[in-house]
Amino acid sequence: MIVGLLCRHYKIYQGLYFVPICDDYETPFSLFIGNNAVGKSSVLESLNTFFNSTDWNRTKGTKADETYIAPVFLIKKSDIQGNIDSTVYHKLDLISHYFWTVTEEANSNLKNNEEFKKFFQIRDELKHRYGADDYLFFLLGLEYQGKSEVYFSTFDDDISKKLKSHNLYFKDIDIINEIRRYFTYIYIPIESITSEIIKIENKEMQALMSTDILEDIDKILDERNIPKGNRTISLIDYLNSSLDEYMNKINETISRIDESYAYKVEQGYKKNLRPSDVRNRILEAYFSIRTLKKDKKEIHELSSGEQRIALIDIATAFLKNTSRSSKRKTILAIDEPESSLHISKAFKQFERLQSLVQENVQLILTSHWYGSLPFTTTGNLNYIELKSDSKINISTYDLNNYFEKRGSLPEDVQMKSYFDLTSAILSSMRSENTNWIICEGSDDKLYLSHYLSSSIANLKILCVGGCSNVIKLYKYLYTPFQEKDEKKAVNSKILCLIDTDDVVYDLEINSEVKGKLRLARIQPERDGQLKLMSVKKSGFYYSTEMEDCLNPKKYYESIKEVIKKNNDTSLLELFNKFSYKEGSTYSRIKNERDSILEPLELIKYEDKKPLFNFLDDHHIKFLIAQNYAGREIEEQPLLFTLISQYFNETN
Incomplete structure (x- = not known):
């Protein structure tokens, strides 16, 4: 994948800049946001120049011999080895070793340069997750005036000296050409003509084809x-x-x-x-004589919004069909996929695109629709702003619950993100009668989808990365539902669903707008009967998660399979000290009284902690949910029956 970009004198990027793009190899999704004319599209366009040899858009008034583009790559060795020329792979391996280990001492110009400090910072962060034994990490550049050989930016002289003893020429353009062949970079600018791009004979479509x-x-x-x-x-x-x-x-x-x-x-x-x-x-x-039609209409006869939808539909269809089996890696870069769309369509557009990161595709988007931020839980957000001194500043956030874990974006961005998402939800309810469940995590979404997709009409399930975000979105939705006209215009429902945590929330407003909107927490009462309870200070609170309310035996088997696949012998040995407790009502793990794990010998609580910590890991929770959702649907657990009843009861 592309980790970042070093560029100099490209469009608005006058001078040297390091642009972070993505640091998550498993889910390579990047979203660039910010005002107009701050450099969002320039990032995508410069990469198109590098990969597809399009025209250079050099900053006016700058020196041609100082202009260059240099993407920074992170590639798993087992993914690329055998899929490129062996001689080039050997060179890349040596170049990668250089960039994994190089320090600021390589060149005096590196020491006091803020942009190179950002490069070293992201390199060092990647070291903690991706080792040099398994991953290649390297920079490859092209100069505006020296397009016939590789340019290594400020490292150029040092890397030439360090690699001279290998008797190989490391500046051969074949290195870049092999990387270009390994990656397919598809760029769809905002001004693109859909009817032209989706012609099968065009280069963009050929890149998407099998x-x-x-x-x-x-x-x-x-x-x-x-x-x-x-x-x-x-x-x-x-x-x-x-x-x-x-x-x-x-x-x-x-x-x-x-x-x-x-x-x-x-x-x-x-x-x-x-x-x-x-x-x-x-x-x-x-x-050329075969043109795409929709409802017997030529694509150019559709509205601009319908054309944009068609473009994303066709791109995702091709990529889902070919990307997993392809030996090449696809990078799809789109300027403002929400352009010309009615707000009710924006959510679906982003949801469909984001699904591509599970299909061996790196996705890079720019956007002015911030409604995707609360529900996007993987990848990176890059916020670009133009400072008063005309310098560009780029702040990067981890999209995994970024509001709570990585500091906060400017307040207006946070506010707009929830406002945009609220508007999209309400518009979809008015125009398409969609029902919505808003839940905490991606694992919750899998369980809900497993049991409810066929029993609740026109259902959308949205995870927003945490309890506080569910509550925040409920508050945004609560105000418009107080309006009589809004309630009258909507014929579907929203359920905002949270776990019962150790922290007791004081909502300060009602937990329900009757028959339309509800905020509920999952809670078994003192008699053990499960209910969807209101969120308020008073009442009985007993910590309960969705995982506690599943089919006990099925959940146990899913845990067992994930632990086996993890290849941790000590963890498996610990798990095998338990058996499944027959007759379990709930699927709890930690609680001694009603846990589905029955110890086969006396085990101290401290000795159980490695297992509990493993099962609390966000990624492991998702893997267990995936395994659970892949099993046959049995009788519906009570929690999901209660949710179905809420949506299916008449007002």
Whole structure:
């Protein structure tokens, strides 16, 4: 994936800047937000220049020989090895070792430069999660005036000295060309014409397509099955040979008038056709007469918002079909995917795009719709602002519960994010009668979807990364539902669902707008009967999570399987000291009185902690939920019956 970008004199980035992009290899999602003209699109455009050799948009008035683009990569060795030329891989391995270990001492210009400090900071943070034995970490750059070789920015002289003893040329452009072949970078700018992009013969669509048909065409063109003399040649060789003979005849004809005339290939251009040249013409001829239609309408006849939806639909369909099996890595970069959309459609657009990060795709977006922030729980948020001295400042946040864990964004951004999301939810309820469950985490969403997707009509399930965020969103929704006109216009419902924590929340407003909106906590009463309770200071509180309310046996089996796959022998040994407690009503783990884990021997509480800590880990919770949701649906546990009853009862 692309970790970041060092660039100098590209569009608004006058001078040297390090732009952080993403630090999560498993879920490589990046969202750039900020006002207009602060440099969001410039990041995507500069990467397009690097990968696809598009025109350089150099900052006006700057020196050409100081201009460069240098993406920073993090790639798992097992992913790339064998999928690029072995000689290039060997060079990248040596380059990676250099960048994992290089310090500010490599060049005096590194020591007091804030942008390089950011580079070293993100490198050192990555070291804690991704080791040099398993991952390549390196920088590759192109200069505006030196496009025929690799440029290593301020490290250029030092890396050349350090790697000189290996008797390899490390500035060969083939290194960049191999990286370009390994990655497919697809850039969709905001001003793009949808009807042109989605033509199958266009380069963007070819990048999205399965490589099978492309490779088959190339194979046919390269296969040696045409007899010529005492040997066989390929179709592409036959075409080149025939065209060469034809061109020689033309040059011979015109030379009879004046020998100084001749058709020649310019220096630096290839002389012969390659299979890809012929393949592109075949695709163009075959597919140009086949246009995409929706409801028998040409795409260009749809509204601009419908065209934007069609573009995302087609891109996600292709990528979900091909990306997992592809040996190449896809990077999809889109400027403002919400552009021209009605607000009720924005949520669905972002939800669909974000699902691509599970499909071997790195996703980089810019946006002015902040409604995605509360429900996006993976990847990175990059907030760009232009300071009074015209310097660009980029603040990076972890989208995993970033409001609570990584400090706060400017207050206006936080407010706008909840306001945008609230508006999108209400609009979808008015226009599409969607029902909504707003829950805490992605694991909760899996359990809810497992049991309720087929029993509640037109259901959307939204996780917002924590109890306090659920409550915050409820408060934003509460005010418009107090309006009579709003209540009358909405025929569906919202349930905001939270665990019962050790912390008791004082809501200060009602927990329900009858028949439309409700905030409830999961709580078994003193008699053990599970209920959805109001959120207020008074009442019985007994710490309860959604995981405590599942099918006990099924939950136990899911835990067991995840622990086995974890390959931690000490943890498995500890788990095997317990058996499943038959007759369990709830799926609790920690509580001694009603835990589903029955000890086979006397075990101190302190000795149980490694197991409890493992099961409390956010990522492990998600894996267990995935395993649970992948099992056959049995009788619905009471919690999910209560939720169904809320949505299905008439007002």
